[in-house]
Amino acid sequence: MEAADALPEESTFICTANRDFAAYAQEELRRLFGSVKSSVLSDREVLLVKLNTGAEEAVRKMTDSRPIFLRHVQPVQFEREGDNVGELLSAAAGFVLGSGLLAAGIKAALQVRKSEGAGGDSAPQLKEWLEELLRGSEAEFVSAGADWIVSVYVTPSGVYAGISRPEDNLSDWSGGAVRFRREEGQLSRAKFKLLEAEREFGLDLSAYRSAVDIGAAPGGWTSLLLERGLKVTAVDPAKLHPSLLKMPNLTYIRKNASEIKFRDNEFDLLVCDMSWSPKLMVQLVTGLLHALAPGGTAIITIKLMHKKPMALIKEVIASLEGSRLQVQRSKQLFHNREEITLYMIKY
Ligand SMILES: C[S@@+](CC[C@H](N)C(=O)[O-])C[C@H]1O[C@@H](n2cnc3c(N)ncnc32)[C@H](O)[C@@H]1O
Structure with missing residues (x-):
């Protein structure tokens, strides 16, 4: 195939910002990539974004630019429509196992999020469920220090999944939500x-x-x-x-x-x-x-x-x-x- 006939490269990500700041994260993406196709997954904070750039190059641009408002990105390498959460999770687990990345000696973190209105189970319950479905892999599941992060996002109408290196997600916390334990006698949330x-x-x-x-x-x-x-x-x-x-x-x-x-x-x-x-x-x-x-x-x-x-x-x-x-x-x-x-x- 001649270069001129090559298919244009594309990639899809789930992008998260603080509540009410998604529009500014989108503006940062627009400055990096020109036009950006996006739809809202969770009101005012989570976007599904399609870029006219291959995944590797897109990740490099996003991480190098050190965005202010774009808090977290996760790649979408698998998507499935449907409203049965059990079936969706099984399909996502099938994709993860099929990737062959969760081999013996690998540390993997599972990060599961859901949008409002998706399924009856909480995100931590869905994560437990996914871990159960991935028992067949030989990887060790960890919450920090992972080699790979498996990201799964469930909506009322489908599931998105991707596997990435922690440093490629802008934050290695699920959705970039950095949680600290509140100490006894702590003087302020600040x-x-x-x-x-x-x-x-x-x-x-x-x-x-x-x-x-x-x-x-x-x-x-x-x-x-x-x-x-x-x-x-x-x-x-x-x-x-x-x-x-x-x-x-x-x-x-x-x-x-x-x-x-x-x-x-x-x-x-x-x-x-x-x-x-x-x-x-x-x-x-x-x-x-x-x-x-x-x-x-x-x-x-x-x-x-x-x-x-x-x-x-x-x-x-x-x-x-x-x-x-x-x-x-x-x-x-x-x-x-x-x-x-x-x-x-x-x-
Ligand atoms: C958000 S609070 C700071 C919280 C603090 N970082 C903490 O961890 O507890 C803002 C503080 O700034 C103080 N402040 C506002 N104007 C000030 C000024 N001109 N000089 C000194 N403090 C000021 C207020 O009195 C208020 O206590």
Whole structure:
């Protein structure tokens, strides 16, 4: 066959973003691939996407581009229509076994999700069921550290399945939903954001010495930094949780961050999780940047206040980069709500 006659390459993926942000994930895909055919699998967060690019090239483009809103992708290599969940799962298991990938010595993770209205069983029940159907394979089923991820997505009218390397899914968590166990006495859900940022950006918070936490109350981020062994200066006009006040490595400044003065290069980590307008946050952070040593790290959440997040993020990044901060990553973490998180280094 001559090259001109070759069939155009195509690939299909299930793409997931945080609730209400699927449209922005789609915009990221459009920027990468031009026109993108997509349909909604789960309202405002999960899309079935068909691309005019072969699967390998598509995965490379998506992972290399480090998207902000596209949280998770899973390949669709098998699809079957129907409404009998048992039959659909058996068919998906047949595809997985037929691939020959789940051989002896292989670690495989099963990730099963379903859209609203699909079947009566919960996703964990469907996963157990699938594992039962895959007993014939010789692979070891694991929840972390897998060689292959088997992804199955069940809808009211069919099933989609694919097998991929964990690094090709943008996140090795099912649907990119990073779940941490809530600890007893945990001061705020916000703590999960910093935990996830540490993991997502490949940081080791215990490698820092001294942090300033701007907008620290009630103290989730501060408590994590203290647990990691840092000296922490927490700034907030609101009250920190009383359990923190006796911590020897904590300095608590109960003020608005615009009223305080620090020495130059006092900190090697600056974190800021103020629920404030991005413009004011940028003003405040840039005013305090002299206190962050060159080479120091900044982790900052940006509230997405209005309907044009792409433009807003661009504007905020431009202002911060004009102030000796270089953006390493920007990401809407699973634990971010109407916001994204920036990881930056001061030069
Ligand atoms: C979302 S909460 C922070 C939660 C915190 N990261 C945690 O883990 O518990 C936002 C905080 O920013 C504080 N804040 C808002 N404006 C501020 C300012 N100008 N200076 C200092 N703190 C401010 C608020 O008082 C509020 O406690």
